[in-house]
Amino acid sequence: MTRLGFVLDSDSCIGCHACTVACKSEHDVPLGVNRTWVKYIETGQFPNTSRHFSVMRCNQCDDAPCMEICPTSALFRADNGVVDFDDGNCIGCKACMNACPYDALYINPETNTAHKCNFCNHRVEVGLEPSCVIVCPTQAIIVGDLDDPDSAASRIIARDDVAVRSPEQGTRPKVYYRGASQAALDPTLSTIADDGMIWADRTPAHPTVPVDLSSKPTGGTLPGVGDLARTAYTTAHPMTWKSMVSGYLVTKAVAAGAMLVAALLVLMGNADEQAAVGVMPPMVAGVFLAATGVLLVGDLKQPSRFHYLITRGNRTSWLVKGAYVLGAFAAICAVWWVAGLAEAESLVEVLAIPAALLAAATAGYTAFLFAQCEGRDLWQTPLLLPTLLAQAVTAGGAAYAIADIFMDIPEPDAVRWALLGGAAATLALVAVEVTSHGTRHVELATMAMTRGAYRSRFWAGVLVGMIAPIALVTIALAADTGVALPAMAGVAALVGMFAYEDAFVRAGQSVPLS
Numbered sequence: 001m002t003r004l005g006f007v008l009d010s011d012s013c014i015g016c017h018a019c020t021v022a023c024k025s026e027h028d029v030p031l032g033v034n035r036t037w038v039k040y041i042e043t044g045q046f047p048n049t050s051r052h053f054s055v056m057r058c059n060q061c062d063d064a065p066c067m068e069i070c071p072t073s074a075l076f077r078a079d080n081g082v083v084d085f086d087d088g089n090c091i092g093c094k095a096c097m098n099a100c101p102y103d104a105l106y107i108n109p110e111t112n113t114a115h116k117c118n119f120c121n122h123r124v125e126v127g128l129e130p131s132c133v134i135v136c137p138t139q140a141i142i143v144g145d146l147d148d149p150d151s152a153a154s155r156i157i158a159r160d161d162v163a164v165r166s167p168e169q170g171t172r173p174k175v176y177y178r179g180a181s182q183a184a185l186d187p188t189l190s191t192i193a194d195d196g197m198i199w200a201d202r203t204p205a206h207p208t209v210p211v212d213l214s215s216k217p218t219g220g221t222l223p224g225v226g227d228l229a230r231t232a233y234t235t236a237h238p239m240t241w242k243s244m245v246s247g248y249l250v251t252k253a254v255a256a257g258a259m260l261v262a263a264l265l266v267l268m269g270n271a272d273e274q275a276a277v278g279v280m281p282p283m284v285a286g287v288f289l290a291a292t293g294v295l296l297v298g299d300l301k302q303p304s305r306f307h308y309l310i311t312r313g314n315r316t317s318w319l320v321k322g323a324y325v326l327g328a329f330a331a332i333c334a335v336w337w338v339a340g341l342a343e344a345e346s347l348v349e350v351l352a353i354p355a356a357l358l359a360a361a362t363a364g365y366t367a368f369l370f371a372q373c374e375g376r377d378l379w380q381t382p383l384l385l386p387t388l389l390a391q392a393v394t395a396g397g398a399a400y401a402i403a404d405i406f407m408d409i410p411e412p413d414a415v416r417w418a419l420l421g422g423a424a425a426t427l428a429l430v431a432v433e434v435t436s437h438g439t440r441h442v443e444l445a446t447m448a449m450t451r452g453a454y455r456s457r458f459w460a461g462v463l464v465g466m467i468a469p470i471a472l473v474t475i476a477l478a479a480d481t482g483v484a485l486p487a488m489a490g491v492a493a494l495v496g497m498f499a500y501e502d503a504f505v506r507a508g509q510s511v512p513l514s
Contacts, residue, residue: 002079002081002145002147003062003080003081003145003146003147003149003174004060004078004080004081004082004119004124004143004144004145004146004174005060005081005143005144005145005146005153005174005176005296005327006060006141006142006143006153006154006174006175006176007141007142007143007152007156007157007162007175007176007177007178008054008055008140008141008142008175008176008177008178008180009138009139009140009142009145009156009178009179010052010054010116010176010177010178010179010180010181010184011140011179012138012139012140012179013038013053013054013138013140013485014053014137014138014140015038015040015053015344016038016095016137017037017038018132018135018136018137019036019038019055019132019135019141019258020034020036020037020038021135022132023035023036023117023131023132023168023282025131026116026120026123026131027115029108029115030108030109030475032108032109032236033106033107033109033115033444034106035057035058035115035116035117035236036055036056036057036117036132037055037056037057037117037234037235038053038054038055038056038233039053039054039055039056039184039231039233039234039235039353039514040231040232040233040234041054041181041183041184041229041230041231041232042229042230042232043181043183043229043230044065049289050341052180052181052183052269053184054177054180054184055132055140055141055234056102056103056104056182056234056247056514057102057104057109057116057117057166057175058083058100058102058104058105058116058117058118058175059102059104059165059171059173059174059175060081060082060173060174060175061083061170061171061172061174062064062081062171062172062173062174064077064083064171065100065101065169065171065205065372065373065374065375066083066096066099066100066105067083068316068317068372069095069096069098069099069316069317069318069319069369069373070095070096070309070314070317071091071093071309071313071314071317071319071320071323072089072090072091072097072305072308072309072312072313073086073089073312073314074086074087074088074089074090074091074114075096075114078121079147080119080121080124080125081174081418082118082119082121082124083116084113084118084119084121085113085115085116085118085146085199085439085452086283087111087113088481089298089308089312090113090114090302090305091302091303091305091306091308091309092107092112092113092114092300092301092302092303092305093299093300093301093302093319094107094114094240094241094299095303095317095319095372095373095374096114097114097240098156098240098241098373098376098379098509099372099374099375100371100374100375100513101165101166101169101171101374101375101513102165102166102375102513102514103171103237103375103511103512103513103514104116104117104352104514106237107301108239111141112135112301112302113301114336118331119143124232125294126237127389129143130143134227143287145166145333146174153176155340156176156178157176160178161178162176162177162178163176163177163180163182163185164176164177164185165185165186166186166513167218168184168439169374169375171374173428174308174399177341177511180444181229181230183228184229187231187511187512187513188440188441188444188510188511189228189229190228190229190230190231191228191230191231192230192231192234192426194340197266202275210450213455217379220236234320235514236400236512237512237513237514239506239510240509241299241509242502242505242506243502244295244298244299245295245299245497245505246498246502246504246505246506247291247295247485248292248296248299248500249366249388249391249501249505250395250494250497250498250501251288251289251291251292251462252288252292252297252326253362253363253388253391253392253394253395253497254284254285254288254398254399254494255284255285255286255287255288255289255292255329255333255359256285256329256359256360256361256362256363256392256395256396257354257359257363257391257392257393257394257395257396257397257398257399257422257428258281258284258285258288258395258396258400259281259285259329259333259336259358259359259396259400260356260359260360260363260392260393260396261281261351261393261396261397261399261400261415261418262277262281262282262336262352262396263352263355263356263359264356264414264418265277265410265411265414266348266349266352267352267408268411268414270410270411271345271346271348271349272345273410273455274340274343274402275408276407276408276409276410277340277348277410278336278337278339278340278341278343278348279337279340279341280334280403281399282333282334282337282340282408283337284335284399284403285329285333285336285359286330286337288331289326289329289330293326309323310323311455317372318365318366318369318372319324319369319437321368322365322366322369323360325344325358325361325365326362329355329358329359329360329361329362331385332351332354332358333354333355335351335429336348336351336355338350343398359392360389360392362392363388363389363391363392364385364388364389364392366384366388367384367385367388368385370384370508371384373508375513376441376445376509377438377439377441377442377445377508377511378441378442378445378446378449378507378508378511379508380432380442381442383429383432383433386425386429386431387426387429387433390422390425390426391426391497392422392431393418393419393420393421393422393425394418394419394422394423394426394469394493394497395493395494395497396413396418396424397416397417397418397419397420397421397422397490397493398419398469398483398489398490398491398493398494399488399490400415400418400419400490400509401415401416401419401473401483401486401487401489402487402490402491404483404486404487405483405484412483412486413472413477415486416473416476416477419469419473419475419486419489419490419493420469420470420473420474420477422493423466423469423470423473423493424466424470426465426466427462427466427467427470430466430500431461433446434446434450436451441511444508444510444511445507445508445511446507448507448510448511449503449504449507450509453506453507453510454502454503454506454507454510454512455503456497457500457502457503457506458499458500458503458504458507460496460499460500461496461498461499461500461501461502461503462500463498464495464496464498464499465492465493465494465495465496465497465498466493466496466499468489468492468493468496469490469492469496471490472485472486472489472492473485473486473489476489
């Protein structure tokens with residue numbers, strides 16, 4: 001078995017784009033997307049400036065996060081060590097794009113499946129070199145078996161000073177750069193000026209260092225980083241997960257929260273409340289689980305293949321594990337609903353603990369899914385799991401507080417305390433998160449969320465979704481004002497929850513990876 005890898009000689013690269021053109025021709029890559037591309041950066045200040053060229057592509061990682069998160073094993077490792085892909089298995093979930101720390105994957109607009117550099121494996125398997133190697137006029141692209149010490153690539157790696165992109169991610173990439181500027185390999189060390197690039201205007205589709213550095217378009221600074229280089233040419237990498245993913249986080253929080261509060265009411269001795277405990281909560285959970293499914297399937301680029309999650313499921317992926325969790329939770333909700341209709345109080349009591357556990361799993365499994373998105377450091381926070389659980393309690397209290405307008409709810413104070421406690425816990429966790437220090441990616445994403453492009457969503461989430469419910473429920477508990485204020489608090493909590501989640505999801509993807 002071999003371990004094929006690249007050495008990219010930036011000292012020899014002349015930025016001619018022959019590799020990009022050859023790749024597009026070899027693989028019929030559509031306009032607007034690239035398997036390989038050349039990035040230009042400029043360093044220094046006029047008149048002492050330099051331009052550097054670096055070829056960007058899939059890093060053929062030994063520990064490839066895209067393979068681990070892919071729910072259908074559409075991304076797989078060939079016998080020669082190349083990470084290849086199978087169009088026939090891809091459901092277009094885009095998880096691999098967030099798992100990759102190198103921006104190497106894209107959705108092919110013609111097939112609606114994920115593509116990337118696959119080392120021209122169809123050529124390699126018959127003894128030919130990749131198309132980019134053949135056309136490079138300066139032999140700046142070298143390939144070889146990294147397990148063979150006599151290969152040209154291995155000799156360069158052993159002899160010369162080489163670097164890899166994002167080594168801190170632990171993916172063990174097999175693309176090595178010789179003579180590359182660190183600013184070319186780390187996109188957080190360069191910025192795109194407001195006056196545009198060589199052949200393209202700056203647009204929102206070209207993410208760059210946050211806006212508070214844009215006053216220094218040719219050389220801002222970051223703490224501990226120093227002068228920023230200028231990115232003069234690169235390719236766009238649009239955001240992959242947007243409002244549907246944010247909405248899914250809220251809908252499953254409501255589904256899980258309704259059953260968590262119902263289980264609490266059962267443990268407080270209210271299993272005999274048929275409507276408010278036996279029937280209503282599993283119906284609410286069922287409706288919002290259905291909405292969750294609609295959002296998940298609707299966000300796929302190949303929605304007709306959604307069943308591949310089960311029939312071709314890769315069990316290392318938390319997309320697959322999450323599907324099992326959602327299925328089990330839906331099943332126990334259905335049994336609870338039947339027990340409620342039949343007034344089988346003893347069965348409802350038996351179901352309370354397992355339903356609560358599955359509800360917690362439903363609310364929290366996304367923390368493990370996001371943890372598999374190695375390219376998005378903001379999502380790696382250990383506070384995400386307790387935040388999702390606190391949000392589920394908030395959503396459950398909100399659902400019951402709203403339902404209290406239409407039906408008699410047992411233990412209304414307990415419901416209000418759940419809403420108050422969930423909102424307060426969420427606020428405390430968010431406050432700790434945004435004031436903590438992490439990697440440069442985390443700092444930049446937090447800046448984008450709290451002070452940058454997503455600040456209006458974030459602060460709406462905090463003010464409307466956390467502070468307002470805390471205030472309204474506190475007044476209701478202190479003054480016994482009836483059902484109106486808690487219901488208003490519930491509505492505010494759910495609206496604000498979506499705003500916060502949308503800011504968190506988008507900000508996590510705002511830091512450039514290439």
